[in-house]
Amino acid sequence: MKKVLFVLALVVFASCGDDDVDYAVKNEQDIKAYVEANGLDATRSESGLYYVVEEEGTGERPTINSSVTVAYKGYFLDGDVFDESSSEGATFPLQRVIAGWTEGIRYFKEGGNGILLVPAALAYGDAGVSGIPGGSALVFEVNLLEVN
Numbered sequence: 001m002k003k004v005l006f007v008l009a010l011v012v013f014a015s016c017g018d019d020d021v022d023y024a025v026k027n028e029q030d031i032k033a034y035v036e037a038n039g040l041d042a043t044r045s046e047s048g049l050y051y052v053v054e055e056e057g058t059g060e061r062p063t064i065n066s067s068v069t070v071a072y073k074g075y076f077l078d079g080d081v082f083d084e085s086s087s088e089g090a091t092f093p094l095q096r097v098i099a100g101w102t103e104g105i106r107y108f109k110e111g112g113n114g115i116l117l118v119p120a121a122l123a124y125g126d127a128g129v130s131g132i133p134g135g136s137a138l139v140f141e142v143n144l145l146e147v148n
Helices: 002-014 023-037 099-107
Strands: 050-055 067-076 081-084 090-093 113-118 138-147
Touching (some): 023 113, 050 099, 099 113, 099 138
Antiparallel strands (some): 050 113, 067 081, 113 138
16 A cells, blocks of 8 residues: 555656746846847847847738738747748638737738747647747747738
């Protein structure tokens, strides 16, 4: 009986690992450290999205209902790339992308570019999605080519 209780205690203890991570707090700390380490002049929005407008652009500014063509590179805070478009970009309706993009792309006009630092809550959440672990803060270099 003692062995059963010991094993049960180990299972319960082991299951208390990363499940208790507060990704909102962790992402905020990690993004701030990334911004500082890379000397970025980032702005934090109310939602927790950090963004850097390197060039605002001179064309049309997208709305939440816009479809946009964006050349982008997506990577983790450690620099590992998980996705990248061609230089011609990819076209997306802003209502069908992660919340960090729905908000962040609207800080640019056509021809604009910069960086979006997206906490998990505005990306793929605590569960993650194919190749992106749950709780991941993401970095996107974006170039808004066209508002369609």
